[in-house]
Amino acid sequence: MYTLELNELSIEQFLADYWQKKPLCIRGGFRHFSDPLTADELAGLALEENVDARLIKKDGANWQLDEGPFDDFNQYGEKDWTLLVQAVDHWHPDAAQLLEAFRFIPNWRIDDLMVSFSTPGGGVGAHLDQYDVFIIQGEGKRRWRVGMPDASLKQFCPHPRLLQVSDFDACIDVEMEPGDILYIPPGCPHEGTSLEASLNYSVGFRAPAQKDLIGGLADYMLDFQLEGKRYTDQSRTINASSGRIEQNDVAAIRQLMQQLLDDEQLISEWFGSYITQPKHELDQQEPDPHYQPDEIAEYLEEGSVLARLGGLRCSYFQAKSDADVQLFIHGDRFPLPPEETETAQLLTDYPRLSIEQARHFLHTPERLYFISQLINQGYWYFEE
Amino acid sequence: MYTLELNELSIEQFLADYWQKKPLCIRGGFRHFSDPLTADELAGLALEENVDARLIKKDGANWQLDEGPFDDFNQYGEKDWTLLVQAVDHWHPDAAQLLEAFRFIPNWRIDDLMVSFSTPGGGVGAHLDQYDVFIIQGEGKRRWRVGMPDASLKQFCPHPRLLQVSDFDACIDVEMEPGDILYIPPGCPHEGTSLEASLNYSVGFRAPAQKDLIGGLADYMLDFQLEGKRYTDQSRTINASSGRIEQNDVAAIRQLMQQLLDDEQLISEWFGSYITQPKHELDQQEPDPHYQPDEIAEYLEEGSVLARLGGLRCSYFQAKSDADVQLFIHGDRFPLPPEETETAQLLTDYPRLSIEQARHFLHTPERLYFISQLINQGYWYFEE
Numbered sequence: 001m002y003t004l005e006l007n008e009l010s011i012e013q014f015l016a017d018y019w020q021k022k023p024l025c026i027r028g029g030f031r032h033f034s035d036p037l038t039a040d041e042l043a044g045l046a047l048e049e050n051v052d053a054r055l056i057k058k059d060g061a062n063w064q065l066d067e068g069p070f071d072d073f074n075q076y077g078e079k080d081w082t083l084l085v086q087a088v089d090h091w092h093p094d095a096a097q098l099l100e101a102f103r104f105i106p107n108w109r110i111d112d113l114m115v116s117f118s119t120p121g122g123g124v125g126a127h128l129d130q131y132d133v134f135i136i137q138g139e140g141k142r143r144w145r146v147g148m149p150d151a152s153l154k155q156f157c158p159h160p161r162l163l164q165v166s167d168f169d170a171c172i173d174v175e176m177e178p179g180d181i182l183y184i185p186p187g188c189p190h191e192g193t194s195l196e197a198s199l200n201y202s203v204g205f206r207a208p209a210q211k212d213l214i215g216g217l218a219d220y221m222l223d224f225q226l227e228g229k230r231y232t233d234q235s236r237t238i239n240a241s242s243g244r245i246e247q248n249d250v251a252a253i254r255q256l257m258q259q260l261l262d263d264e265q266l267i268s269e270w271f272g273s274y275i276t277q278p279k280h281e282l283d284q285q286e287p288d289p290h291y292q293p294d295e296i297a298e299y300l301e302e303g304s305v306l307a308r309l310g311g312l313r314c315s316y317f318q319a320k321s322d323a324d325v326q327l328f329i330h331g332d333r334f335p336l337p338p339e340e341t342e343t344a345q346l347l348t349d350y351p352r353l354s355i356e357q358a359r360h361f362l363h364t365p366e367r368l369y370f371i372s373q374l375i376n377q378g379y380w381y382f383e384e
Numbered sequence: 385m386y387t388l389e390l391n392e393l394s395i396e397q398f399l400a401d402y403w404q405k406k407p408l409c410i411r412g413g414f415r416h417f418s419d420p421l422t423a424d425e426l427a428g429l430a431l432e433e434n435v436d437a438r439l440i441k442k443d444g445a446n447w448q449l450d451e452g453p454f455d456d457f458n459q460y461g462e463k464d465w466t467l468l469v470q471a472v473d474h475w476h477p478d479a480a481q482l483l484e485a486f487r488f489i490p491n492w493r494i495d496d497l498m499v500s501f502s503t504p505g506g507g508v509g510a511h512l513d514q515y516d517v518f519i520i521q522g523e524g525k526r527r528w529r530v531g532m533p534d535a536s537l538k539q540f541c542p543h544p545r546l547l548q549v550s551d552f553d554a555c556i557d558v559e560m561e562p563g564d565i566l567y568i569p570p571g572c573p574h575e576g577t578s579l580e581a582s583l584n585y586s587v588g589f590r591a592p593a594q595k596d597l598i599g600g601l602a603d604y605m606l607d608f609q610l611e612g613k614r615y616t617d618q619s620r621t622i623n624a625s626s627g628r629i630e631q632n633d634v635a636a637i638r639q640l641m642q643q644l645l646d647d648e649q650l651i652s653e654w655f656g657s658y659i660t661q662p663k664h665e666l667d668q669q670e671p672d673p674h675y676q677p678d679e680i681a682e683y684l685e686e687g688s689v690l691a692r693l694g695g696l697r698c699s700y701f702q703a704k705s706d707a708d709v710q711l712f713i714h715g716d717r718f719p720l721p722p723e724e725t726e727t728a729q730l731l732t733d734y735p736r737l738s739i740e741q742a743r744h745f746l747h748t749p750e751r752l753y754f755i756s757q758l759i760n761q762g763y764w765y766f767e768e
């Protein structure tokens with residue numbers, strides 16, 4: 001269990017004064033920090049086929065970028081490189097625990113845990129991200145500089161797959177030590193340079209752009225064969241020019257599209273599916289053979305601990321207390337009756353259920369059947 | 385030249401009382417009608433690779449549907465079949481002339497000209513369409529029945545690619561003769577059965593559904609790498625449940641999407657591109673070698689007639705008289721200065737330019753250069 005310590009700040013103050021506004025260095029954000037994984041374990045993950053990993057090496061003014069899976073790291077030498085592994089929470093349950101300290105931000109906003117290992121001098125160069133990030137210092141020391149958003153900064157590509165930013169004025173310039181945490185809002189230039197072999201954990205967020213949302217809604221309508229309403233023009237009058245698209249034609253088209261967005265039910269059902277879709281592969285393992293519901297009941301009664309698959313995205317929406325609960329898991333929607341709010345909450349709020357919590361699923365046959373389905377898909381599993 | 389005669393109705397009355405409201409049989413809609421093509425020419429088109437053609441044959445309660453290109457039609461016998469050819473306006477300039485009689489509806493709403501040839505007893509069966517259509521009777525006689533929209537009608541598929549509708553009450557039941565025209569609004573069941581070998585010309589319309597519009601806008605943003613604004617939540621407060629998507633989260637997402645639709649410039653520029661995209665192949669022939677602008681000037685001065693490629697979709701939009709003219713051709717956007725409204729109008733309103741009209745393009749070097757580009761792409765051509 002990792003607990004975030006904001007020192008003199010409350011979480012409310014952090015949200016009000018820093019979140020999406022300005023960067024913050026939280027000294028000792030995790031007290032007595034001990035790394036959930038070792039550099040060797042991280043390197044091991046980077047050898048695997050279905051894990052996204054990159055290695056970035058600086059050689060004077062040249063930048064090299066290699067993509068995983070890797071064979072070995074000997075060729076890269078002793079300094080000036082960083083290995084970055086995406087979605088480590090999908091593969092490493094202990095590392096996934098780090099995310100839990102940030103759940104004062106809702107699930108759906110959290111993206112994944114990226115972990116980097118840097119040799120002395122290693123870093124990805126000064127750059128901007130479009131998303132908020134908390135960077136936790138693990139073993140080793142790293143110097144981090146962070147600036148405020150600045151429209152005059154120039155972005156450039158020292159390598160086709162590397163976007164960096166020109167020199168910036170730092171408002172934060174720190175030597176991070178184990179357990180220190182940096183919060184960086186979108187658009188703030190930042191640059192980390194390792195002083196010694198060092199691990200960094202990045203808790204990244206999701207903030208869809210208008211393009212993503214429109215594209216996601218379009219895909220949803222395609223997938224579910226939702227045509228929606230068709231354009232009509234019952235009150236058409238003669239056009240002076242047949243080639244001219246009139247203002248009121250465009251206005252009618254806009255209105256038709258707007259009516260779609262006005263459909264609160266459609267939008268909430270789509271959004272929940274959209275935002276729980278995975279971006280990276282999961283370590284999903286279907287139990288073979290499947291469990292029978294009565295076996296599952298037995299395990300739960302015995303006190304076996306039910307854990308959620310690392311990185312599984314799940315959220316719920318309930319328009320009002322007497323409305324159906326829309327539970328979203330991994331992009332799928334499961335409508336539950338209004339009184340099942342607690343079911344949704346247990347599944348989405350807790351990465352592992354206490355014995356007490358798990359017993360909730362024994363109380364009705366529907367709940368037992370539902371949790372059985374989720375276990376048999378490999379979404380939840382019994383922890384050894 | 386075909387001129388639409390509405391008998392006792394004015395076009396204003398037709399629009400007010402019938403357009404998108406109820407079906408109408410216009411006796412002698414084209415006086416002294418003579419077919420722009422022959423059944424043999426139509427059959428010839430159906431042999432070609434890039435022409436969309438279907439043949440539908442009724443055999444008792446069974447329906448057969450074959451898709452083109454066809455080799456010959458002998459196997460189909462003497463009765464009970466209809467050959468339908470899409471987008472004949474793309475391939476047959478004389479047939480394309482039929483569309484011109486309907487230009488009191490703007491270009492962008494018009495889809496294409498479908499032509500059918502039916503043997504006695506031939507028809508596609510009773511069905512509904514989602515679009516308005518004018519069906520012109522050419523040679524031969526055909527019985528047409530049309531009903532009003534009726535939610536109790538059942539749709540069914542007597543063949544996987546054929547959607548028909550159960551028996552309906554007809555409010556129109558006519559024997560159509562050459563030059564008669566039937567107007568059918570969306571959703572009205574209709575059924576044509578040939579009494580003798582018969583040609584029908586269908587002027588079809590486009591009415592995008594919400595799904596099409598959202599999908600079109602998403603594609604446009606992708607194509608032009610328009611990210612749009614990103615979701616922000618500067619005023620976030622602590623959530624009681626991290627798994628819960630709050631009402632105001634969804635409201636903020638909806639608002640972000642709505643801001644995109646509120647961008648009048650974006651929407652008009654996208655819509656013009658979207659709605660002028662072709663659905664069927666064009667008979668586009670790039671001149672080889674390309675013309676030089678001064679050669680084109682010479683031809684125009686000599687009085688050569690400039691014609692627009694059949695089926696080429698083009699429209700323009702101008703938000704106000706001192707705003708740029710957005711000219712859309714074949715899905716592409718050409719911004720022109722505000723004073724070029726007439727340029728846009730000449731290109732989009734007239735399928736062929738009079739000698740006087742064509743001289744417009746000689747008056748400035750920019751116009752001459754622009755029309756040269758369009759000619760060299762095969763969008764406009766000199767008529768022999």
Ligand SMILES: O=C(O)CCC(=O)C(=O)O
Pocket residue numbers: 082114115116123124129133135190192200202
């Ligand atoms: O760990 C690193 O070197 C890069 C971290 C970073 O820039 C980020 O998470 O945004």
Ligand SMILES: O=C(O)CCC(=O)C(=O)O
Pocket residue numbers: 466498499500507508513517519574576584586
């Ligand atoms: O010509 C035909 O047989 C079919 C015409 C038709 O149903 C239409 O154009 O909507």
Ligand SMILES: [Co+2]
Pocket residue numbers: 127128129133190
């Ligand atoms: Co970064």
Ligand SMILES: [Co+2]
Pocket residue numbers: 511512513574
């Ligand atoms: Co029809």
